[in-house]
Amino acid sequence: MTSNHLLVITRHAAEYGQLLAEANLPDLVIHTAVDHQAARPYLQTSNLILGAPAFIRHIINDAPQVSWVQSTWAGVEKLVEAPNTRQNYQLTNVRDIFGPQMSEFVFAHLIMMVRQDWARYDQQKERIWRHNMPAVIHGKRIGLIGVGSIGGDVARTGKHFGLEVWGYTRSSEGCTAVDRYFHGDRFLEFVSGVDFLINTLPHTSQSVNLLDKTVFAAMKPTSIFINIGRGSAVVERDLVTALEQGEIANAVLDVCQQEPLPPDHFLWDAPNTIITNHTSAVSFPNRVMPIFIENYQRFRENTPLKYVVDFGQGY
Amino acid sequence: MTSNHLLVITRHAAEYGQLLAEANLPDLVIHTAVDHQAARPYLQTSNLILGAPAFIRHIINDAPQVSWVQSTWAGVEKLVEAPNTRQNYQLTNVRDIFGPQMSEFVFAHLIMMVRQDWARYDQQKERIWRHNMPAVIHGKRIGLIGVGSIGGDVARTGKHFGLEVWGYTRSSEGCTAVDRYFHGDRFLEFVSGVDFLINTLPHTSQSVNLLDKTVFAAMKPTSIFINIGRGSAVVERDLVTALEQGEIANAVLDVCQQEPLPPDHFLWDAPNTIITNHTSAVSFPNRVMPIFIENYQRFRENTPLKYVVDFGQGY
Numbered sequence: 001m002t003s004n005h006l007l008v009i010t011r012h013a014a015e016y017g018q019l020l021a022e023a024n025l026p027d028l029v030i031h032t033a034v035d036h037q038a039a040r041p042y043l044q045t046s047n048l049i050l051g052a053p054a055f056i057r058h059i060i061n062d063a064p065q066v067s068w069v070q071s072t073w074a075g076v077e078k079l080v081e082a083p084n085t086r087q088n089y090q091l092t093n094v095r096d097i098f099g100p101q102m103s104e105f106v107f108a109h110l111i112m113m114v115r116q117d118w119a120r121y122d123q124q125k126e127r128i129w130r131h132n133m134p135a136v137i138h139g140k141r142i143g144l145i146g147v148g149s150i151g152g153d154v155a156r157t158g159k160h161f162g163l164e165v166w167g168y169t170r171s172s173e174g175c176t177a178v179d180r181y182f183h184g185d186r187f188l189e190f191v192s193g194v195d196f197l198i199n200t201l202p203h204t205s206q207s208v209n210l211l212d213k214t215v216f217a218a219m220k221p222t223s224i225f226i227n228i229g230r231g232s233a234v235v236e237r238d239l240v241t242a243l244e245q246g247e248i249a250n251a252v253l254d255v256c257q258q259e260p261l262p263p264d265h266f267l268w269d270a271p272n273t274i275i276t277n278h279t280s281a282v283s284f285p286n287r288v289m290p291i292f293i294e295n296y297q298r299f300r301e302n303t304p305l306k307y308v309v310d311f312g313q314g315y
Numbered sequence: 316m317t318s319n320h321l322l323v324i325t326r327h328a329a330e331y332g333q334l335l336a337e338a339n340l341p342d343l344v345i346h347t348a349v350d351h352q353a354a355r356p357y358l359q360t361s362n363l364i365l366g367a368p369a370f371i372r373h374i375i376n377d378a379p380q381v382s383w384v385q386s387t388w389a390g391v392e393k394l395v396e397a398p399n400t401r402q403n404y405q406l407t408n409v410r411d412i413f414g415p416q417m418s419e420f421v422f423a424h425l426i427m428m429v430r431q432d433w434a435r436y437d438q439q440k441e442r443i444w445r446h447n448m449p450a451v452i453h454g455k456r457i458g459l460i461g462v463g464s465i466g467g468d469v470a471r472t473g474k475h476f477g478l479e480v481w482g483y484t485r486s487s488e489g490c491t492a493v494d495r496y497f498h499g500d501r502f503l504e505f506v507s508g509v510d511f512l513i514n515t516l517p518h519t520s521q522s523v524n525l526l527d528k529t530v531f532a533a534m535k536p537t538s539i540f541i542n543i544g545r546g547s548a549v550v551e552r553d554l555v556t557a558l559e560q561g562e563i564a565n566a567v568l569d570v571c572q573q574e575p576l577p578p579d580h581f582l583w584d585a586p587n588t589i590i591t592n593h594t595s596a597v598s599f600p601n602r603v604m605p606i607f608i609e610n611y612q613r614f615r616e617n618t619p620l621k622y623v624v625d626f627g628q629g630y
Contacts, residue, residue: 100451100453100476100477101451103476104422104430104452104453105430107419107422107423107426108426108427108432111419111422115423117423117591120591120594121436124589127580127583129575129576129590129592131575131592133594133597133599134594134597136419137419138415138419160472161415161419161472162415259446260444260446261444264442274436275439276432276435277435277444277446278446279448282448
């Protein structure tokens with residue numbers, strides 16, 4: 001039987017290598033590389049890739065035998081949008097493993113924000129005891145832009161904490177934890193009614209610049225905006241102006257248009273804003289591996305792979 | 316029919332007065348006072364009190380007709396333990412309204428702690444982008460000292476977030492969200508097995524100094540301790556030593572033995588500790604009022620009141 005040659009390209013190549021060795025998959029030769037430079041020796045012989053799109057984009061044109069790429073990330077725009085980069089292979093990403101992490105992130109930040117715990121933390125350093133009456137998220141209304149597997153988990157956690165949940169989707173209404181759905185041209189009505197607005201959208205042509213000054217002007221002045229989707233969804237100058245003028249109260253930005261955010265970037269000066277450096281959900285190798293293992297079995301059996309990316313839609 | 320005279324004594328007397336006026340309860344004359352000094356004119360005529368134990372302790376001996384006191388707080392030790400203070404009346408407190416607030420507090424702080432978000436917040440001020448791989452609480456084990464209505468809510472929220480839940484109680488095993496119960500002399504075994512230890516106990520003779528150096532020495536060096544019960548449960552010098560020596564990793568103290576904590580107190584210097592100024596759960600008047608209304612109806616009908624405090628047990 002012909003062996004498959006898998007090239008692993010991620011910063012966590014050692015951990016993936018160990019997990020792959022333990023999995024002992026049939027007919028599989030494994031090569032590991034911590035970045036695209038280290039991957040060079042294996043490009044001609046490999047027919048499968050497991051790794052990070054930021055590295056894979058640099059070598060996919062030079063790996064002619066590769067017919068399937070399993071991304072370790074959810075976001076694949078670095079492959080889908082890279083100019084002059086071949087797309088005649090199957091690209092699969094990881095889904096359904098980020099919901100719980102994203103829920104932890106979203107609700108910890110919402111609760112800390114309404115409790116004013118960042119100010120409390122600053123006051124602790126000055127040994128100030130402030131027994132104020134903190135607010136709670138219980139009873140508030142959360143709005144989710146996008147209700148996929150991440151939005152669905154955030155919706156269920158919202159219901160657990162006693163929130164009302166609104167969702168804005170293209171057309172889907174499949175998540176029963178959403179109390180009310182909005183579609184199409186009802187976006188401004190949707191954002192104007194919520195206390196907390198959470199963007200979970202991937203980068204696509206439809207999400208780019210979706211959140212601009214018109215949107216922020218329609219939101220409640222007490223509202224909190226959290227971006228765990230992609231930075232490209234936000235017109236960042238408009239967001240800062242909205243925060244400065246009190247059109248919205250707070251922002252939590254896990255993603256930005258430019259990452260890492262350089263020290264002189266204007267977003268660092270945005271008032272009432274927490275920046276979390278793209279850490280709201282990470283691809284833990286031990287969560288990614290079951291997806292690769294299942295897809296590898298499907299690949300060998302010539303059955304459809306899971307989580308295939310549509311290059312046209314971008315996700 | 317004889318009217319009842321209710322004396323309201325809390326900082327939030329105005330809000331309670333408004334809610335009582337809206338409730339339009341039968342046969343009820345209402346007097347409001349923002350502290351015990353302001354209450355003096357109404358002591359002889361009042362037969363009911365609704366308010367904060369810290370004020371009521373000063374006037375209960377001078378209000379001979381009072382036969383029922385509805386505390387707006389859960390903790391009633393300021394009445395139960397006050398020396399030379401009469402106890403020949405019915406004392407009821409508020410329960411079952413703090414669980415959701417306490418759950419918000421506990422899980423927001425646990426998630427922020429494991430994500431190292433306090434360090435991230437400090438780094439944001441210096442415009443440092445740190446894309447580290449944050450930890451999650453999913454899959455960890457939480458231990459609850461006390462599984463009453465608060466502990467039960469924390470347990471259910473723990474299960475929602477995918478944690479294993481252990482509980483230490485005197486004997487009760489009624490909460491099905493607890494995976495494993497411990498009692499009696501198995502306390503050290505209990506604390507040694509958990510990643511997060513949450514004290515929810517009220518102040519009683521059994522909870523005083525429960526958490527001392529023996530307990531902290533038995534805990535995991537990576538563990539996080541949260542106190543949302545009472546400060547008296549902790550030997551505070553032992554806790555600081557344990558934090559300094561790395562016997563435990565972090566502490567979140569919502570309650571302390573001395574409140575407000577004075578600026579020169581040694582707890583402010585405890586490493587890896589967050590102090591939150593007794594704000595983890597507050598008695599919102601609109602949550603307390605339904606309890607008073609129901610108990611007032613029971614009082615008029617001569618049926619047993621809800622949430623009666625046992626002066627001997629202290630809760």
